[in-house]
């Protein structure tokens with residue numbers, strides 16, 4: 038039973054730079070407005086807001102006297118033009134890896150090439166990047182299926198010069214699958230891999246840890262695409278828990294003698310990762326010492342004790358039966374709730390979605406009955 042923290046967890050260079058730029062402006066006594074969230078981490082954004090930073094959706098919302106900071110994910114060319122037109126001072130925190138895609142798209146558009154961009158069309162980075170090109174020549178696709186459809190079911194293949202690039206956080210495996218399609222249908226395409234090195238290293242390490250762990254904990258903002266990619270990758274190999282902050286982690290989610298690994302999105306500060314590590318170590322120690330005593334009142338009130346769903350079975354009467362000693366009387370009836378299995382003990386509905394030891398299940402149910 039141990040907790041391993043990924044070596045690649047913590048801010049990447051681009052995020053670090055963006056956060057430092059905002060902090061420097063604050064330290065210099067400037068009033069700061071970020072265009073969009075400076076990074077995809079709510080705690081960091083909140084902390085800056087506490088220091089007086091405002092977040093605006095567009096340039097028209099920036100009050101007089103403020104310095105604008107352009108987020109790490111970048112913005113379309115039109116935003117730069119507007120800032121300059123309104124004479125608003127600004128700092129550009131666009132990550133250099135993102136800025137590179139802007140230059141490629143801008144140049145390709147001038148050369149009248151057709152751009153194939155692998156990414157999420159609703160993500161701010163994609164919106165920013167394609168806003169540096171001729172929109173009628175930029176084609177965004179999310180995965181290999183969409184790319185195939187784009188090539189085979191539209192008239193795009195009548196175009197001549199193609200260039201392929203990707204959102205910096207695009208999944209490297211999906212990218213490789215896309216390359217096979219390009220090779221098949223548009224072999225003369227110029228291919229530029231713009232996936233961020235920091236992202237692919239993080240992905241690789243996460244996959245390695247997931248293969249060698251019983252449970253992966255991923256920490257990152259709900260809107261962070263690289264965090265979502267990490268969770269998706271890890272989920273293929275082991276049980277994966279995605280949280281935005283360490284306080285969302287609860288003891289009942291973990292098993293005795295389980296190897297747990299933690300990684301985090303590029304916008305998650307190392308301090309938050311360390312906080313999660315401390316919580317997990319404490320929880321695992323508590324489970325080891327005494328699984329029942331370690332269910333705190335807070336955990337009980339807020340959460341579901343840890344129960345093995347595979348040891349609980351629905352019978353045709355809508356009641357719960359367990360393989361051995363638990364019976365209807367002990368466990369009560371249940372009704373469908375949001376996912377997992379729900380059991381009622383007294384007046385309490387318990388949602389169960391993780392596996393545990395049957396001995397613990399029995400003890401937990403006794404505790405529940407007592408509390409109820």
Ligand code: SF4
Nearest residue numbers: 049051132134205233
């Ligand atoms: S993940 Fe990569 S592209 Fe994104 S901010 Fe960090 S270094 Fe830049």
